Amino acid sequence: MDFRFSKGLVFVSLFGGLFSMPAQALTQEIRAGFVPDPANPQRNGFVDQTPQSGYCAAYPTDCKTYGLSGVRLPLRFSSSLTIEPGAGERQGAMFKIASQWRSLTVRNVTTGEAATVEMRIGGVGSQYVLSDTAVNLTGADSDAQAHHKLWGGTNWLFPSRPCEAGAMGTHGPDFYRFFWRTPVEAVCSKQAAYRIPWMSYEYLDVGYELRTPNPLAMSAGLYTGELNYGAGPGRDFDTGDNILPDSSSVTFRFVLDVQHVLKVDIPPGGNRIELTPQGGWQAWLQEGRRPSRLFRDQTFNIGVSAPFRMFIECEHPGIGACSLRDTESGSTFPQVYLSVSLPHGITDSSGQPVKNHRLTQSGAGALFRPGHYVDRAPGVLHFEVPSHYMEDMLQPGQAKRYTGNVTVIWDSEV
Structure with a gap:
């Protein structure tokens, strides 16, 4: 018997690095990966492998508590007018972030097969920089008191509701670093109590969540797709009508x-x-006494994380099975039937456990699906010549020998 295996390995990840695009746009890649793990066969999801930067890199525990990963975008915001005390929200310091779940389609670059990825912005942060020191702007005695006093006696770390404070904030004479969680889409702002001639946000830290497709249902290859966010008044990253971004859009590019x-x-x-x-x-x-049948059960071990097909090829083709050849007469009358039993966790096309499933010579083959990564679990190939061949094959006083090659094919290219 011959055993043949079609292309074994298939790998899942979303790639990342940050690239600026010319003329009013930024692109940020998101990287994640799925690699079957023998130590954790039940873990069947993607792992976000995007290099962490910004707030979530500095304070990973705080981000992970809320299921966030984070990247720092070179998106800068600057005020175009003086921020006056008592100015309206849109003339002062505010954020309104599109924090709802959004979906995009990623496609296999070779086959066109599609899958869906979802993303949500769960937090934003930056470092504001003032035109002068907070002490000079307010007349307070210390940096900490001055930043507090500048915003009407409220710490910049704590935004207006419904936004929520990150765990950490740091400051210097003319700057304050902060991170705000955005559980819902709403305006979160701070009201200036003193005149601020000029102010900027030096970058944008983004905390995001992902919902990724089931990699066990995806075929091998690279999948790509993009999700676009606008930046500016009334858009997805909205910081009001006074403090404006230097780029008009951010594109998140996914590569699986x-x-x-x-x-x-x-x-x-x-x-x-x-x-x-x-x-x-x-x-x-x-x-x-003639036997009722001739048979053999052959065990094997299988490791698999994606759908696959099984079928057979015969040296002496028969009808729905492989024939065996009588080495003396050359007759190929008797047939050997082959079926397979697969380990727990692998089902047939109807979702049923695989027990004594007949294999045929059909090029399409029988389709089997793992419900999770199956690692070196035992299966059985069942070979059988049934009873209705016994009388012709076994005659008293006659020695016969029957041979034939059967090739069993496991094919991952489904």
Whole structure:
């Protein structure tokens, strides 16, 4: 018997690095990956592998508590007019972030197969820089008191509701670093109590959440897609009508690189199948009692993380099975039928456990799906020549030998 395995490995990830685009746009790549893990076969989701930067890199525990990953965008905001005490929200310091879930389609660059990724902005932060020191602007005695006094006696770390404060904030004479969580889309602002001639946000820290597709249902290859956010008044990253961004859009570019495993191990000698009766040949040799069938169960171990097909090829094709050849007469009358039983966690096309599933010579093959990563679990190939061939194959006083090659194919390219 021959055993053949079609292309084994298939890998999933979303790639990342930050690239600025010319003329009013920024692009940020998001990287995640799925690699079957023998130590954690039940863990079947993507892992975000985007290099962390900004607030979530400095304070990872605070971000992880709320399920956030984070990147720092080189998106700068500057005031165009003086911020006056008592000015309206849109003339002062405010953020309104599109924090609802958004979906995008990613497609396999080779096959066009589609999958859906979802993203949500769950927090933003930056470092504001003042035109002068906070002490000079307010007349307070210390930096900490001055930043507090500048905004009407409220710490910049704590935004207006419904935004929520990050765990940490730092400040210097003319700057304050902050991070605000955005559980819903709403205006979150601070009201200036003193005149501020000029103010900027030096960058934009973004905390995001992802919902990724099921990699076990995806075929191998690279998947790409983009999600666009506008920046500016009335857009997705809205900081009012006075403090304006230097770029008009941010594009999040997703690249999913899917890697699966299909590995089958046959024990030594398992490629040579000898069909025998139940209990051996003694009843036929000593008593002339024909066996009810000839069979052999051959075990194998399989590791798989994606759908695959199984089918057979025959040296001597038969009808729905492979024929065996009588080495003396050349007759190919008897047929050997082959079926498979697969380990727990793998189902057939109807979602049922795979027990004695008949394999055929069809090029499409039988489709099987793992519900989770199956790592080196045992399966069985069942070879059988059924009873209606026994009379012709076994005649008293006649020694015969039947042979034939059967190639079993596990194909991950579904």
